[in-house]
Amino acid sequence: ETGVTQSPTHLIKTRGQQVTLRCSSQSGHNTVSWYQQALGQGPQFIFQYYREEENGRGNFPPRFSGLQFPNYSSELNVNALELDDSALYLCASTPAGANVLTFGAGSRLTVL
Amino acid sequence: DQQVKQNSPSLSVQEGRISILNCDYTNSMFDYFLWYKKYPAEGPTFLISISSIKDKNEDGRFTVFLNKSAKHLSLHIVPSQPGDSAVYFCAASELSGGYNKLIFGAGTRLAVHP
Numbered sequence: 001e002t003g004v005t006q007s008p009t010h011l012i013k014t015r016g017q018q019v020t021l022r023c024s025s026q027s028g029h030n031t032v033s034w035y036q037q038a039l040g041q042g043p044q045f046i047f048q049y050y051r052e053e054e055n056g057r058g059n060f061p062p063r064f065s066g067l068q069f070p071n072y073s074s075e076l077n078v079n080a081l082e083l084d085d086s087a088l089y090l091c092a093s094t095p096a097g098a099n100v101l102t103f104g105a106g107s108r109l110t111v112l
Numbered sequence: 113d114q115q116v117k118q119n120s121p122s123l124s125v126q127e128g129r130i131s132i133l134n135c136d137y138t139n140s141m142f143d144y145f146l147w148y149k150k151y152p153a154e155g156p157t158f159l160i161s162i163s164s165i166k167d168k169n170e171d172g173r174f175t176v177f178l179n180k181s182a183k184h185l186s187l188h189i190v191p192s193q194p195g196d197s198a199v200y201f202c203a204a205s206e207l208s209g210g211y212n213k214l215i216f217g218a219g220t221r222l223a224v225h226p
Binding site for chain 1: 116118146155161201213216217
């Protein structure tokens with residue numbers, strides 16, 4: 001079975017730009033979550049999608065938004081990038097209601 | 113406000129000895145705890161978990177202990193191997209508004225040397 005795949009692996013943007021990160025969930029997993037991992041910190045919950053709707057959100061501003069598609073893949077969009085948005089963005093998938101998340105390798109975003 | 117804390121940023125252990133990684137939490141509503149391991153350039157991979165109704169869970173060389181009264185859990189690795197060298201994250205599961213989210217500690221970097 002394929003795991004969680006994310007793209008791109010690395011990207012560089014400038015302040016004020018917009019970015020879209022993509023995630024394909026593991027086969028059979030219908031719930032997708034996104035986490036931000038800043039340098040030296042643990043992953044922080046951004047939001048979760050189930051049945052194409054956001055059903056939970058962490059302490060992140062509205063310029064962080066997402067989508068989930070019928071095949072359970074997902075996108076994370078960040079508008080008006082700030083320097084502090086530089087981080088590793090992790091996508092995780094799970095069957096609905098499960099506690100154990102399966103993570104992708106992440107997309108490393110650098111904002112200059 | 114860190115709800116999950118890993119106070120040791122790093123740990124160095126000799127191969128064959130025991131590694132003990134510690135984690136403290138503040139929210140008594142957490143009902144499930146997990147340990148993840150992360151190698152460079154890879155995503156976190158699930159290692160072992162424990163429900164709040166248990167105080168110990170074992171899987172091969174890995175054992176997790178939970179002390180609810182102290183709001184403390186620990187991961188024991190016996191015997192430690194060089195391939196165990198990685199960053200270990202403790203996480204707590206919080207059921208909120210009908211969805212589960214994980215709250216992670218900052219991680220402990222384990223180095224197992226020959």
